[in-house]
Amino acid sequence: MDELPIGRRVAYWRGRRKMSQQVFADRLGKSKSWVDKVERGVRRLDKFSVVYDIADVLQVDVQLLLGKEVERKPETQSCIDQVEVEEIRAALERYDQMSAFFQAVPQSPPLPEMHKAVSHAWLTYQHAKYGALARALPKLLRDAQAADSAYANSDQASRAAHLLGQVYQIASSALRKVGEHELSWLAADRSIAVSQRAGDQLLAGLASYRVGSALLALGRVRPSLEVNVNIANRLAPGPNRPDAEQLSVYGMLLLNGAMSASRIGDSATVRDLLSGAEQASIELGGDFNHYWTSFGPTNVQLHRCATAVELGDGRLAVEAHERMDRAGFNALLPERRAHHYLDIARGYTQIGDVEKAGEMLLEGDRLAPSEIRCRPLAHEVLSDVLRRTRGTPPAPIAELAEQMGVGV
Numbered sequence: 503m504d505e506l507p508i509g510r511r512v513a514y515w516r517g518r519r520k521m522s523q524q525v526f527a528d529r530l531g532k533s534k535s536w537v538d539k540v541e542r543g544v545r546r547l548d549k550f551s552v553v554y555d556i557a558d559v560l561q562v563d564v565q566l567l568l569g570k571e572v573e574r575k576p577e578t579q580s581c582i583d584q585v586e587v588e589e590i591r592a593a594l595e596r597y598d599q600m601s602a603f604f605q606a607v608p609q610s611p612p613l614p615e616m617h618k619a620v621s622h623a624w625l626t627y628q629h630a631k632y633g634a635l636a637r638a639l640p641k642l643l644r645d646a647q648a649a650d651s652a653y654a655n656s657d658q659a660s661r662a663a664h665l666l667g668q669v670y671q672i673a674s675s676a677l678r679k680v681g682e683h684e685l686s687w688l689a690a691d692r693s694i695a696v697s698q699r700a701g702d703q704l705l706a707g708l709a710s711y712r713v714g715s716a717l718l719a720l721g722r723v724r725p726s727l728e729v730n731v732n733i734a735n736r737l738a739p740g741p742n743r744p745d746a747e748q749l750s751v752y753g754m755l756l757l758n759g760a761m762s763a764s765r766i767g768d769s770a771t772v773r774d775l776l777s778g779a780e781q782a783s784i785e786l787g788g789d790f791n792h793y794w795t796s797f798g799p800t801n802v803q804l805h806r807c808a809t810a811v812e813l814g815d816g817r818l819a820v821e822a823h824e825r826m827d828r829a830g831f832n833a834l835l836p837e838r839r840a841h842h843y844l845d846i847a848r849g850y851t852q853i854g855d856v857e858k859a860g861e862m863l864l865e866g867d868r869l870a871p872s873e874i875r876c877r878p879l880a881h882e883v884l885s886d887v888l889r890r891t892r893g894t895p896p897a898p899i900a901e902l903a904e905q906m907g908v909g910v
Contacts, residue, residue, distance in 0.1 A: 508553075511567050513541040515560045518588070529559045581876035582636035582680045590636065590673060593643035594688055610648035613658060616665050619645070623672050624794045628835040630870035635676055642669055650696070663700035667693045667709060668794075674712040678719050681878040687716035707737050707751045708793055714758050723765045730759035731775070744785070750792040753782035757797075757805045764812035772809050776802065789830055796838050800830035804838065808845045816852025819845065840866040840873035847883050856890045859883065860899045867902055875906050884908045 516526050516537075527537045539545035547553055557564040563584055582590075611619075619642055626635045646666040653662040670693035678686035690712035697706035710733040717726035734755035737748060744752075756779040763771035780802050789798030803826050810819035823846045831839065843866030850859035863884060867874040874880045885908055888895055895903070903909070 507543050508547055508567060508569070509541045509543045509545075511569065512537075512547075512556060512560070515562050515566070516541075518591075519560055521560075526559065530555060581872060582632050582676065582682075586636040586640075587677070587680075587682055587685070589640040590643070590677065591685055593640045593647075594673070594685065594692070596644065596647055610652040611645050613649060613653070613661055613665070616645060616649050616662075620665050620668050620672075623669070627672055627676055628791075628794065628796070628837050630837040630840055630873040632676055632679060632872040632876050635672070639669075639673055639676065643673060660700050660702075663696050664702055664705060667696040667700055667702075667705050670696060671709060671712050674716060678716055679873075680876050683716055683719040687713065687720065690716050703737065704747055704751045704793055707733050707755060708795070711751075711755055711758050714755075714762065718758075718762050718765065723762050727759055727762035727766075727771075730755045730762060734759060734778075739782070739785070746786055746790060747792045749782045749786045750790065750795040750797040753779045753786070753797045753802070754795045756782070757802065760805055760809050761812065764809035767813060769813055772813065776806060776809065779805070789833060791835070796835055798830075800827060800834060801838065803827070803830075804834075804842045804845075807842065807849065811845050811849045811852065814852060816849035819849035820853065823849070836870040837873060840870035843869070844874065844877070844880055844883065847887075851883065851886050851890070854890075856887045857896075860887050860891075860896065863887070864898055864902065874902075881906060881908055 516523070521529075523537045523541075524534045527534045530537070536545065540547060547556075553567055554564055557567050560567075566584070610616075619638075623635060623638060623642055626638070646662075646669040649662045650666040653659050670689045674686045674689035674693065677683075677689060690709060693709035693712060694706060697709045700706075710729050714726045714730040717723075717729065734752055737752045737755065739748060739752065756775045760772045760775035760779070763769075763775060780799070783797065783799040783802050786798055789796070789800045791797075795801075803822065807819040807822045807826075810816070810822060823842075831842075843862045847859040847862035847866070850856070850862060863874055863880065866880075884899075884903055884906060887899065888903060888908065891899075894900070
């Protein structure tokens with residue numbers, strides 16, 4: 503990309519944003535002919551003001567249009583930036599499996615090495631180290647895709663597919679956190695097909711969970727509810743004692759379904775799904791991280807709070823938070839706890855206690871900065887807190903707002 507003329511870069515990013523020349527021209531206040539001449543290099547872009555307008559419409563850093571390396575601010579090092587999103591997108595757009603049908607695949611890393619890298623990526627995600635994860639994901643995706651192709655006709659095919667399915671799920675979860683919902687859906691959908699090839703129903707169930715999460719983030723609430731509940735029903739424990747992994751995946755699908763139901767105000771379905779998840783957590787006998795789910799009684803309590811917030815009952819959410827088992831909560835991984843603090847911050851804003859809402863944001867930031875600083879939802883909550891704070895906000899909140907680029 504760096505060696506391309508600026509007009510070609512404009513055309514490239516316009517294509518990425520799926521804009522026609524006419525739509526792009528309309529948003530710029532220019533003619534389609536003007537856009538066409540710029541992209542073909544017939545017309546020069548010699549005004550910085552115009553370049554900045556183009557960057558704004560295309561939602562890219564102006565440095566990308568100028569062919570320069572994007573400067574990363576220190577406070578955004580822990581987040582997924584625009585460059586990394588595009589690198590992940592490029593990795594997701596690869597179709598190595600089809601290429602392998604026509605020619606020999608490139609050499610791939612050994613599967614034991616891939617297994618270690620995938621496990622490390624899961625832990626990086628669950629510790630909310632989103633910047634580090636984003637920098638590793640493009641290569642991890644390419645390596646996992648190459649391994650899936652290289653071992654496709656061997657006795658290691660299902661193992662390689664299993665690893666690729668996990669990588670797609672990690673990518674889906676991370677992308678959803680930072681608001682890249684379409685890409686999150688794409689990665690989750692890829693994981694469903696690969697998980698089926700891996701022959702693992704539970705991995706496919708979790709891929710459905712990721713699809714449901716992406717659909718919910720996209721505002722496709724009823725399809726999200728349906729996919730979670732349908733797959734949960736297929737994985738429902740039978741009369742014999744189910745294994746811990748099945749209970750964990752089943753329980754997480756129910757919890758995700760409850761989140762979808764709460765978004766449409768279906769409190770009866772929320773209660774039913776939370777009750778089912780609670781029963782599964784009791785059978786499980788504690789909080790575990792089977793299949794990287796962090797499922798157990800404590801996570802059920804977190805979802806009771808989160809669904810209450812979605813239903814607009816901040817008081818119920820805060821009361822559930824105050825009753826929560828502290829030991830169980832403190833034993834959860836950082837991503838889960840910081841995510842919960844963000845939910846409870848929303849709950850406090852619903853009951854008008856912006857001071858406590860700010861405290862929750864600060865707690866989440868101390869625990870896992872990326873979960874607060876990188877998420878669009880956290881920016882919205884902090885903006886709400888600042889807007890409703892009388893007088894000057896407390897120094898820690900003002901400092902956090904400055905670091906996150908939220909106007910005081």
